Amino acid sequence: MAATTPAQAEAEPVQSGDWPETDPGKGLSASEAAARLARVGPNAIAEQTVAPWRQLLAKFWAPVPWMLEAVIVLQVLLGRGLESLVIAVLLVFNAVVAFVQEQRAKDALALLRKQLHVNARVRRDAQWQQIAAEQLVPGDVVHIRAGDIVPADLRLLDGAVSLDESALTGESLPVDAGAGKPAYTGAIVRQGEATGVVTATGARTFFGHTAELVRTSNAPSHMQSTIFAIVKRLVVFDLVLVAIVIGFALWHHLPLLDTAVFALMLLVASVPVALPATYTLATAVSSQLLAHQGVLVTRLPAVEEAAAMDTLVSDKTGTLTQNSLRYAGATALVQGADENAVLRAAALASDDATQDPLDLALLAPARERRLLADAPVRSAFHPFDPATRRSEGLYSVDGQPWRAMKGAATVIGPLCHLDAAQQAALDAAEKQLAASGARVLAVAAGANDALQLLGVVGLSDPPRPDAADLIARIKQLGVRVCMATGDAEETARAIGAQLGLGTRVCHIQPGAALDPAQCDLYARVLPEDKHHIVAALQKAGHVTGMTGDGVNDAPALRQAEMGIAVASATDVAKAAAGVVLTDPGLGGVLTVVRAGRQVHRRMLTYTLNKVLRTLEIVVFLTFGLLLTGHFVISPLLIVLMLFANDFATMSIATDRVHPSAQPQHWQVRRLMGASIVLAVLSLLFAWGVYVWAQAQGLSLAQLQTVVFLILVFGNQAGIYLLRSNGPLWSLAPSRWMAAASIGDVIIVCLLAAFGVLMAALPGFVVGMVLLATVVFTLLLDLLIKRALFRRFAIA
Template sequence: MTQTPTTRRVDLDITGMTCAHCVGRVERKLGKLEGVTASVNLPLESAAVTAPSSVTDEELVAAVDRAGYTATLRRAPSDPAPTQVTSARHSVPEEGEGHDHSDHAAHGEHSDHSDHLNHGPSGDVIRPRLIGAAILTIPLFLVSMVPALQFPHWGWVALVLATPVTFWSAWPFHTAAFKAARHGSSTMDTLVSIGVLAAWSFSTVELLLDPGMTAMAGAAHGGGMASMADHQLYFETAGVVTTFLLLGRWLEARAKKQAGAALKSLLDLGAKTATVLRDGVETTVPAAELVPGDEFVVRPGEKVATDGYVVAGHSAVDTSVVTGESVPEEVGPEDTVTGATVNTSGRLLVRATRTGSDTTLAQMGRLVSDAQTGKAPIARLADRISAVFVPIVLVIAVITFALWLLLSGDLHAAFRAAVAVLVIACPCALGLATPVGLLAGTGRASQLGILIRGPEVLEDTRTVDTIVLDKTGTVTAGDLAVTSVTPLDGHDAGHLLLMAGAVEAHSEHPIAAAITAAAREANGGTVPDVDGFESAAGGGVRGTVLPHTVAAGRSDYIATQVASGALTSEHEQRLAEAEQAGATAVWISVDGRVAGIISLQDTVKESSAPAVAEFKRLGLRPILLTGDNAAVAAQVAAAVGISPEDVFAGVRPEDKVARVTELQRAGRVVAMVGDGVNDAPALAQADLGIAMGSGTDVAREAADITVMGSSLGQVVQSVQLSRKTLGIIKSNLFWAFAYNTIGIPVAAVGLLNPMLAGAAMALSSVLVVANSLRLTRFAR
C-alpha cells in the first residue's frame, strides 16, 4: 500500500522583493520543488510554505536563492535556540537591498512583524538617501528649469548634482534590478533603474559631445520657466524621478507600519513575567517559562500570564484585549481565564492549563498572521498580470522610442516618451493592492476580537445570503437557571436535582452546567461521584450515581432509557405544560423509570435583536436553529425579530448539518453561527462558519471566523468588516489597473513628462496604502 507523504508548514522571511513580479518569481521557484506550494506576501516579506518531509529547509532556502532573493527560516516560539538557514550567496544583504534580518530568527514566531512591512529597502535605508536626493535635486531642478537662475556652463553643475543622486540615492533600485537581471528576470526596479540611468547617460553623452551647449546663461532665452523641449539635458529628470520614488517608498513604508501595527500590538499584549507560587513562596519568573500545572498569583492591575483556571479568589477581569467587549467578567474558583487579560480588582490564584504556542493569544496571533500571509483568490489575477508585466513594458518602451524616432525624427522627443513609459508603468501599486488591504483589515479585526482564518473568507462573506443562528449561547446568554423541579413517581425534588447534577457535571452543555450549578448550590457546593458516564451529543447523558443509574436529556433520548421504551401520555402532558411556560424542560430517569422534569429558562442577549435587524439590512436571511423545544424557540425568535417560518426547533446535531445542506441545495449560500460541540459539524458544512469565542475549542476549529466575545453584534461586525476589506482590495486593484492602463498610452504618445510620471508612480503606491488604512478606523 502506498503511504501518503506527510507535509509540514515552513515560514520563511524573504528579503529583496520589490514588486508583485518578485512575489510570482519566488512562488514559481518554490513550486518547482516536488510537492511544495507557497504563498508569498510582499509587505510582510514572508512566505508560508507547505512542503513534504522529503524536502529539506535548505532546499527551500536554495530555491529562493535561485530566484535572486534571501530567505531565512522563522523560528517557532517553542524552539530552544535560534534556527537560521540562509543562502550562502546572500547571507549578508547589501546596503539598500533590504532590512537587517541577521537576528530575527532569534525572535519568536511573528514577534517582529513591523520589520517586515517594507518591500525593498527599509525606511531606515531610504531616509538618508531621500534627504540627500532632495538636497541635491532642488537646486538641480531650479537651475535646469528656470532660465533666470541659469549661468554659463550650468550643465556641468547639473551633472555634478545629478551624479550622486543617480548612483547613490537610486542605488537600491539599481542593485535590485541587477540581481533580477542576473537571474534572467526583471522587476519594477528594472523599469526605474533603466529610466534613471538612461536620463543621466543620455544627458552626459550630449554634454560630453558638446561641452559648450550650456555656455550661455538661460536669461538670454527669455527668463521664463523652460519646457522640456528648450534644452537637451535631462539630469533633472533623473534627480526628480529618483527623489519622488524614494519619497513614495518612504511614505509607503510608514503607512504600512500603521497597517501592520495591529498584529504586533496583539502579540505584545502578553504578560512578560509571572509570580509563581512554589512551596508557598512567590517567585517572579518570565511568563515564557510557565508550564501547564504551574500556579501563579495575579494581583489587581496585573495581566494574567497564561491561560488557566482560578484556584482561589474572586475578581473582575477585563477581557477587552481578547474579546473586544468592554464589560469586565466576574470570575471565581473553577472559572477559566485567558492570558493577557487584566485583573481589575481582587487577588487571584490561577493554575496554568495552556502555555507558549498553545495559548489563546498565540492562536489568535497565528490566525491573524496566516490570514495576512495568505492570498485571496481575487489577488490571483494581479499575480498573473504582474508575471508578464515588466517584460511587456520594456517592449512597449522600445517600440515607443522606435516609432517616435521613425515618425518624427526627434531623438529627444522619442527619448522623453520612452523614459516616461518606463517610469509610469511601475506595477508596485498592483502588488500592494491586496496584501496591504488584508494587513489593515485583519489587523483591525483582531483589535475588535474577530479572527479571520484566511483571506479567502473575505470573498465568502460577500456571497452569503443566509445566516443560521444557534440559539443557546449565541442568540441567548446561555446562562440558564433552574426554575423548577417536577418530581414524578414519588421521587424527592431535592434528591432528583442532586442526582441529575451529578451526571450533568461531566457535560459541557450550558443546560448541564445550569443543572449542576443548582445541584451544588442546594448541596453545599458538591455533587456525588459518577461512574460509567456516557454522552449522546445533543441527546442526553447517563451515569451511575450509586446505587442508581441516572439519565438526563430530551424526550427521544429518555425514551431509550426507560424500560417501556416510550413516554406515557401523562408524561407528555407534563412536558407540554413546562414548555408552554417558556421553559426548557429536561427529563430525568432513575433506574429505567421516568423520575421527573427539570425546567430551565434562558435570557436573550441585548445585542441579539439589533444584530438580527442588521443582518436583514445586509441582505442576509436569519434562521434560528436549535435543539430546544418549539415553544421556547418561538419566544426567542419573536424577541429578536426572526420570522416564525425561519425557526427550526428540536433539531439534533446531525439534523443541523442536514438543515444547512438542505439550504445549500436550494441555492442558498449559508453562514452558520454556533458555539458548542454539537454545532461543529454544521459549522464545517456551512459555506462560512462563524464560532463564538465563548464556545468550545472544537467549534472554533471548525469555523472560518471566530468572534472572541459572546455578542452577536461582533458577528455583524465580522461580516461588515470582511465585506469592507474586500471592497477596499477591489478598489485598490481597480485603481492600480486603471493607473497603468491610462498612464502607459498617455506616456507613449508624449503627453507625460518623465518627472510627472515619477511623481504619479510614487503617488499611486501611497494612495493604495492610504486607502487600505481606512480599514484601521472601522467601527471607531
C-alpha cells in the first residue's frame, strides 16, 4: 500500500467546514491556530462529573451506613438521644474523611491523566511538529501513520490507511481510507500513512468523543477480590454468632431492641469500611510518586499487580539496547556487486520521512559515500510494515519499473527464488553478521519479474550501559527476564549472552506448543507472536509482564497482567498497557515492581489486621454476653471503636515498608490461618485483662470502657506487629501513620480518663491496659510472629 509522507503532502487548498481555506503545504499559522483554539476550545470532551455534594451523600447510601442509620433509629426509639446523636456525628465524620481521601486520590489521577495524552503530527507555519491532540483546531493539517490513534475528525488529502474503527462502530473489519475519505476520532491506524485536514474537534466530532489513553478499570483487583472473599467468610461466621446472640437473648428475655442494635453492630464490625479509601489512597499515592520517577500508571490495579509479576518479557530495541542503530557493514552475495552496491540498494529502500531509526542508519553512510547522487526517480515508497516485514522503494530506471527492497532474510529470500546454493550463502552471511549481535537485513533489487538478492547489511545496536545491571537487579527480586526480538537466532543469542539473560533461544511455531521454562530468548518474533508468548506463560502459571511499543503489541499488552508501554510506544500501545514508561530502558520496571510490592505489603498489613481484629471483636463480644449475661460494650462505644480503628487503619496507605524480595500472591487460607492463631491469642489476652479489671471492683459501665480500650489499643498494636516480618521496631512508620497512632491513643486515653461519651476510668487502669497491650504485643513479636509468618509463608 503506497503511503505519502509528510514531506510529500502537497495539495490544492481545501475547505474545512465553515473555516477559511488551509494551504496543506503550509498549514495554519501559530496565531491563527491560537485564535481558533480560543473560539472552539480544546479538542476534548468535558467529562461527566458528579457534583461533590452528590458524591458526599453517596457515602450514606451503602450497606454499612444503612446498618449504622438503623442503629441510630433504634437508639432514638430506646430514648437514647445522646448516643444516637454521637453515632450520627461519627457517621458524618467518617463519610467526610472517606470523601476527602477519595478526592485526594482523584486529584492524583487527574495529574496522571494530564501526562497521558494523544500526540498529533501537525503542520503549522510550514513546519511539521508534534503537539498534544487537545490543541488541534479545525483546519489543521495532520499526518497519521500505523500505530496512531486518529486525534480528530479528518478528511484525508493523500496517502492511504487501514483504520480499525471497532471501538467506535463495533465493526471488526478494518476500513480502507484514502484521499477524500474521512478518518474519525478514536480510530486506530493499522497500516499505511496519510495526511488530512481537521474537520471537527471535541464534542463536534462524528462520534462525539476524543481518544483517551487512560481507562480506569472497574474490575476488582486480585487484592480486592481476596479481601472480599475473606469478608464473606467473616460475615457468614458473624451470622452464626448473631443467631446465637438472638437465641440467647430470647431465652433470657433480654430487651429485643438492645439485642437488635447489638446484632447490627456485630455485622458492622466485620465489614471493611475503610477498604475502598485505603486501597484507592495507597495505589493513587504510589502512582503519583511513580510519575515523578518516569512511570505513568494508566490503571490503578496495575500497581498492585506488579507485586505478583514473576516473569518479564522485554523487547530488545530501545529497551535493552540504545536504539541508536549504526551501519556495521555489508556482504555482497552476487557477482559484480560490492559492499557499496548492497548499501546503495538498502538506502533506496529507505526514506527519511518515516523517521525509522533503521532507515536513517542506512541513509547516513550511503550519503557520506555519495552513493545516492545518481539515484533514480522514485514513484512510490512502501514503509516497513510488521505484517510484511519489509520496506520497498519503487523507481523508474531506463523507463522501466525497478524495485529496491530490504527486510528479514526469511521474507526477501523467497521473493528472489533462491536455489539451494544461494540460500546456503544467504544463511551463512546472515549468521556471520548476527554472531556479533548485529541486526541483519537482506537486500534485493531489480525489475518486477527479476528481483535479485544483492546481499545482507548489518546494523549494530549496542546494549544500553545500564541494561545488564538492571536485569540483574530485577532478577534479585525474583522476576525472570526474557527477551523477545524480531532478529535472527544468532543476534538474539549474542545480545542475550552480553546481558546475562541466557542463551536458550525459542521460535514461535504456528500451532506448536511452547514451553516457556526452556526459553530465555525468543527470536524472529512477529508482533502477534507476543500474545502467544504471554498466553503460554500464563498457562504455565506465571504472572507475566510484557513490554511493547507498536500497534500490534496492544493485544499482548492487554493480555499480560503487567502490560508495559516503553518510552517510544505508539498511542495504541499506551492505551492497552497498564503502565507507561517515560524514560528508556528497564529502570521504570524495577521502580514499579518495588512500588507494587510496597502497596502489597501495606494492604497485607491491613488485611491481616482486619481479619484478626474482626475475629477478636465479634467472638469477645458474643462470648462476653454468653458468659456474663449482659452486653460487655455499648453500641456507642462500638461505633467509637470502629471509627478510631478505621482512622488509624487508613494511615497504612502511606506507611514506610520494605518491598518483598520475591513476587507476592494473595493466599486466602494462609491469611486466615495466621489471623486465626493471632486472634485466639489476642482473645485470651483480652479476656485476661477483662478479668483483671473486674477484680478492681469496676462498675459495669466502667468495664465497658475497659473493653473499648482493649479493642482500640489492640488494633493499634496489631498494625505495628504485622507491618513487617522483622522486629516491629526495625522500621520507623511514616509521619502520617505515627501522627495518626499517637493522636488516636492520646484522644482515647483522654476520653476514658475524663469520662467523655463513656464511664470514666482511673488513670491507673487506663495506663495498665495500655502497658499490658504493649507488653503483650512485644511478646507476640519476639516469640510468635516470625515463626507464624514462616509457617504460613507470609512475606
